[in-house]
Amino acid sequence: MMTLDIHKIRQDFPVLDQRVNGSPLIYFDNAATTQKPSVVMEALSHYYKTDNANIHRGLHTLAERATAAYELTRTKIKEFIHAPSSDQIIFTAGTTGSINLVAQTFGRANFSKGDKILISNLEHHSNIVPWQMIAEEKGAIIEVIPVDDRGVLDLEAYRNLLDSRVKLVAVNHVSNAIGTINPIAEMIQLAHAHGAKVLIDGAQSIAHLDVDVQKLDIDFFAFSAHKLFGPTGLGVLYGKRELLDSMPPYQGGGEMIKEVSFEGTTYNELPYKFEAGTPNIADVIAFSAAIDYVNGFSKEALFQQELALLAYATEQLSVIPGLRIVGTAADKIAVISFVIDGLHPQDIGVLLDKFGIAIRTGHHCVQPLMKRYGLVGTCRASFAFYNTFEEIDLFVKALGRTINMLQ
């Protein structure tokens, strides 16, 4: 196995090299957003300095360069998730934007009164609320796949919930709050056996797990660029061609049309049908650099580094009296959610920040999951491959001092 030179890798991420409140920054909030390698910033600035133009319309050289770079990212994403073709890659504003697109187009065209949408108890609000909105409009019903005390989905209950009224199963690949990796291959097979389509929220898996949308037979896959070391404000929706073709357009405007007259409008083909208006050109182009950066490593080597960090942190944290890890599934990405007896997560987060340590505290946009565990929130440390074992030692030490200060 290829070994990673973490020291060298860290130099690619300039943001990591700073002091926060007098201490070296320890960034353990990678599930919220990952840091960006210099090549991404350089690509962004290069585009604005040399190629800035609106795409697809202009005949001039700059417009051609910008268009080519924009479309190259689409091709790279196609390869990254093993999609059959680039025109099934649609740019959106983020995972949330991608899910809303499917809810408002596929949902609007396919849901009727009494139809069911299955989601899970692990979902982020972004994979709950868009379905509630369209379900209310269409008279469809939302049912929830339960989760056990470890944070593992109850597949037996899932099987029982599946019937011919289920039109869509919308689940995350990985839980943002507690890190569980869901058995999506099996879940997709089961859904398809009942004639249901499946949307996978890949926001938390895209940077860590290999995703092959064809092998997994995924109908819709959504993710955000900023969680894959790319820019914010950009997301991707992959969809099967027959589904995307059959769906009505989402937003109206420029780019998504073929011909417009006051009598009526015909729509452009994929993917432009779903990309109304001038898109986020600069960030799409810069995202290309993020994908190249990740492709420069073995994805397996990066994931093994993260799993080693997870195992070490889990071991170190487990010996702290009163600390309980929330989410103990066997299959997890490098996310540790925890609570400490008698202490509020917010207090822990505020003090750790004074030590220069960035973790996330609160409900993590999964209030139904917090309710399931009877918690107001947790502390969440989430690692990326550029984190180190020394950082975990410093974190555990700071956490110990934090607990002493609060008790």
Place this chain on the structure above:
Amino acid sequence: MAYSIQETQNELIEEFGLFDDWADKYEYLIDLGKKLPSLSEAFKTEENVIKGCQSRVWLHAEKQGDHLVFEADSEAVIVKGLISMLIRVLSNHTAEEIMKADLYFIDQIGMSQHLAQTRSNGLLSMVKQMKNYALAFSAK
């Protein structure tokens, strides 16, 4: 005669001036939080919850003569410490004094980070809510 809002703020600035490092400062703040009497359960109502804080914060206001008296509580002890200071500065003053108060002490004791406009920090919401109560009482 009770202290003016300005005098109490200066007193807090002096108290916090004794600490050299952040840890001592926060230990003092945590201590203030622990010492703040709990709000009676009867006042921990949904109506009294201040929106926009990561922990639940309850604020109860009552008019005593021409003065406004605040009581508050939170699940998080640092937040409670912050509230305790706000109560010390603003409680038991007239609505007009509260509305006009310029809370410079927060910045001067090095706690302005808690005024940040993020969803997790509620000090701004607390100050706003206290001033809203003052406005509501003065209008009566």
